[in-house]
Amino acid sequence: MxxxxxxxxxxxxxxxxxxxxxxxxxxxxxxxxxxxxxxxxxxxxxxxxxxxxxxxxxxxxxxxxxxxxxxxxxxxxxxxxxxxxxxxxxxxxxxxxxxxxxxxxxxxxxxxxxxxxxxxxxxxxxxxxxxxxxxxxxxxxxxxxxxEVEEKFSADVILPKTVSKVRTTHSDVIIALGASTGGTEVIAKILGSLHENVPAIAIVQHMPEKFTEAFANRVNNNSKLYVKEAQNGDRLYRGTALIAPGNRHMLVRSDASGYYVEINDGPPVNRHKPSVDVLFRSVAQNVSKSVGILCTGMGADGAEGLGEILQAGGMTIAQDEVSSVVFGMPREAIKRGAAQKVMNIEQMIAYINSL
Structure with missing residues (x-):
């Protein structure tokens, strides 16, 4: 060899x-x-x-x-x-x-x-x-x-638009998305292609602290959604995407007003923190109408949790091999029978926009 x-x-x-x-x-x-x-x-x-x-x-x-x-x-x-x-x-x-x-x-x-x-x-x-x-x-x-040798800036860098992207309409459907290697490009493409009133999206991308905030800010500048690094207690409104902070787990919880996220400083799960499995399990346990999406990445983080979302009655999707940079996590979910559908990025975008 x-x-x-x-x-x-x-x-x-x-x-x-x-x-x-x-x-x-x-x-x-x-x-x-x-x-x-x-x-x-x-x-x-x-x-x-x-x-x-x-x-x-x-x-x-x-x-x-x-x-x-x-x-x-x-x-x-x-x-x-x-x-x-x-x-x-x-x-x-x-x-x-x-x-x-x-x-x-x-x-x-x-x-x-x-x-x-x-x-x-x-x-x-x-x-x-x-x-x-x-x-x-x-x-x-x-x-x-x-x-694109030179980065293209809009007038926003000098004078931000006065119209806020902050949402206030509670989301009845929660989308949970997990990714690792190759995931930043997938997440950026998906969030940059969605209309402003899609269901709330909770995201785990394997990435260290500091990096998740920079990533969220960059994606927010190119999305109709309100995209931010999650903080404890942030509400999951329609048109909002919350990205788990590096070196913290993110869970979805519910109360009388709707859904919100809890940031947890527990030990790594599947060697990762944040862990996709932690997010997916919390969605399976706390969300009545959910969609779980597992994207590109090495290893198996998220495969078990995607199966739990399926068992709880949610829709489950794995990214297809052709569009995945690394087909480890989606492959494991498919092998376990945890994915109801296998989609490429464009199909995921169309599906989310239809909700």
């Missing part, structure tokens, strides 16, 4: 060596080269033909985002962003996912050995998953995003 060939691009010599040692610690991976900036990386890509690229964002001469856009136009390939745990790093990472990066990983914030062990395990897993992604799964969207 051929090893996965990786090129590490980072301006820090220490980080290049660290990433190389971590990845070479897997029998399935070989770091075939390193580069300290994008200009060197271009030549290394031509020489070495790597299967996966790890890419730092902050680099001299050309930043990682600019390089990523150029790369996706010239030579689309699986790229994993290596990101800093900062507000700026969060926004840049969300942009990188839009430009075609398949995933990202956060640099450890301390010298704690347990944190570095988790980082090493997660990085190897993400590289192996990225290498398995067929090029046509990300090439089209990568090229489409990369062509």
């Amino acid at each position: 051929n090893k996965i060939k990786v090129l590490v691009v980072d301006d820090s010599a220490v980080m290049r060596k660290t990433l190389t040692d971590i990845l070479n610690g897997s029998s399935k991976i070989e770091v075939v080269g390193t580069a300290l900036d994008p200009y060197i990386a271009v030549n290394k890509i031509k020489q070495l033909n790597p299967d996966v690229l790890t890419l730092d964002i902050e680099m001299p001469r050309m930043d990682g985002l600019t390089f990523l856009r150029k790369l996706m136009l010239a030579n689309p390939m699986p790229v994993i962003m290596v990101s800093a745990f900062t507000d700026k790093g969060a926004l840049q990472t969300i942009q990188a996912l839009e430009y075609g990066a398949v995933d990202f990983i956060l640099k450890p914030r301390s010298d704690d050995s347990a944190e570095w062990d988790r980082f090493a395990s997660e990085l190897r897993e993400k590289v192996i998953t990225a290498a398995s992604i067929q090029s046509d799964r990300f090439t089209a969207r990568s090229r489409e995003k990369a062509i």
Whole structure:
């Protein structure tokens, strides 16, 4: 079996060596080269033909985002962003996912050995998953995003519209949506294509804290819905989409006035926090009319919960393989008989708009 060939691009010599040692610690991976900036990386890509690229964002001469856009136009390939745990790093990472990066990983914030062990395990897993992604799964969207070299702003950045998107009509139907690897693009496309009065949507996207807020704000700017990172007690009104905050679980609860979300700081479930299974189970237990949608992602988080929504009388949908970046979570749900329907993204949009 051929090893996965990786090129590490980072301006820090220490980080290049660290990433190389971590990845070479897997029998399935070989770091075939390193580069300290994008200009060197271009030549290394031509020489070495790597299967996966790890890419730092902050680099001299050309930043990682600019390089990523150029790369996706010239030579689309699986790229994993290596990101800093900062507000700026969060926004840049969300942009990188839009430009075609398949995933990202956060640099450890301390010298704690347990944190570095988790980082090493997660990085190897993400590289192996990225290498398995067929090029046509990300090439089209990568090229489409990369062509937009300069970000387009509206007058909203100077003078926001006075019309508020905040909703007040209670939602009788609750849509619960879960995703992981590849999910940010799916969620952005779905929420950007819905009319303003669809049922409330509760969303879990596997993502760290800070990153979920940046993601929610970015999606909100391109959606007719009111999209925000959820806070404890937020109401689920029609035309609203609440995204679970990173490093917190989100549950749907009900009272005499309707539905709201509870933010929970319990332990990780299925190694994830937030967990899709936690959201789905709460919907199965507390919502009388529900729709569960499980989208792209590796692993099995959400498969069990989707089955619980089905058993409780809700509609359940899994994303199809062709439109999934990683077909792990939807496949597991389908295998368990938890999905009543299998849909692509356009079919999901049409279905939600019909509710």
